[in-house]
Amino acid sequence: MAKLELAQQVLTGAEAAAHAMRQIRPDVVPLYPITPQTPIIQTFSRFVADGETDTVLLQVESEHSAMSAAVGAALAGARTITATASQGLALMVEVVYIAAGLRAPVVIAVGNRALSGPINIHGDHSDGMLARDSGALQVYAQDAQEAYDLMLMAPRIAEHPRVLLPIMVGQDGFNVTHSAEPVALLPDAEAAAFVGEYEIPYALLQGPSSSHGVFAMPDSYFEIRHQMISAAEAARDVYREVTEDYRRRFGRYLPALDCYRTDDAERAILLIGSAAGTAKDVVDELRAAGEKVGCVAVRLYRPFPHEELRAALAGVARVAVLDRAASPGAFPPLYSDALAALYRSGVDLRSYIYGLGGRDLPQGDVHRALRELAEPPRAGIGYLGLRGDGGDGEP
């Protein structure tokens, strides 16, 4: 396997995503600012202003129009990327659903942030979960390096002829978007060669005349939606192919699940995003003390990697599922997905919610979740870091 020797530079997750965009050289980028995504589009705009790419920028008047313009551009035959967060994604969601239905492979960089109200600009996954059932694919980065790698892979996954769906590339607001770390960028030419050319069937500006976004009655809507659902299912294999190709070419591998010290684990943490780093530190500490614990971080959230998760947790007795989003009145999203994936597997899953509105997940909270796994199960949802929950937080 080739392993390129790459110079590292210190970049935030947002800057890393913007560098990936510079190397992808999208044809069109509709943009609109919102914290904590703004540095993605601002950094990319600087690259355009400096002549590093000749992308057409559209400074739209809302995220709704950003996504609307993105669908128009993508179906016209132009590779299109946009970015958003929180309320912006909420405003966009109507059109994200339509983008999936019209099979517009738009790449959406997301700086994941809490939803109002109360208004809050900090990180959680509520915005991504709002678009969970849209048909858009979803991947989540743990750090700036992954934000770069996933962004570079995103067009290949979204534009694959078996997929043709939008893809959301999530990075936790502030924890990743604004945290500077060493990031190894690929050489521009290698990155461009990996991404390849944008080709879709039936582009508005290429080939014979075609109608997009037509009206479907009950005699056809179900079949058209089923095609889209099947494409999302097919994206599981395509994600695997693209990440394998990335590994073959560049030596970096980002499988759907990041399984950390799970091989002989008896207890494990399952979560999404930047908190994986904290959980891995706790795993190392407990492993050093002889405890058999591990951590699984989900990179590919939609389509959900059911079989991979079943395989990853096959020998694990108890798993604490940490959601950074809620489904008020029901169990939170990742827990529900994991429960379905592990149905009748014998794995004991417990649900926790942590980190809403940017509340930190300190190591003590991960310790608590792993410690409680050794105790008899309790009903309902546990809350990590919530004041008054009887955990390590103040009463």
Add this chain to the structure above:
Amino acid sequence: MASLKQLALREEEQTGFFGGHSLCAGCGIPPIVRTVLGSIPGKKVAISATGCLEVATTRYPFTAWGVPWIHVAFENAAAVAGGVEAAYRALSQRGKIGEEPVTFVAFAGDGGTYDIGLQALSGALERGHRLIYVCYNNEAYMNTGIQRSGASGAGSPSAART
């Protein structure tokens, strides 16, 4: 440019918009679309807001449109049109499509223009896209059954009164 009278006489030459759709007999919008498209020389792309025109001309698996056509939602015809026009500029400057000029024409009703689509239209105009925006203003939401819009005249009869 041909006069309206001349355009009406040349209907068989106009291949941008065909009959066979399910718009109501006597509806004004088919001749408007046919006339607008017929009066634009060269290649064109049409963009529709949600409404009678879109619903009645594209019932899957049929289409009345002889030109490339796209509809995304109710309130965003101007934004979608801007995206298509931006794609044309991007692909032209990179030599990915021919240099033949293309005209972009958006069609929206008064609800999709005066009310729900006003913001997207404002943004598109401010950005200065090269596109034609046609508002067919029949002074009410006709597709949902004659409810008032921001373009309805004071005292206009609406479904609630008829």
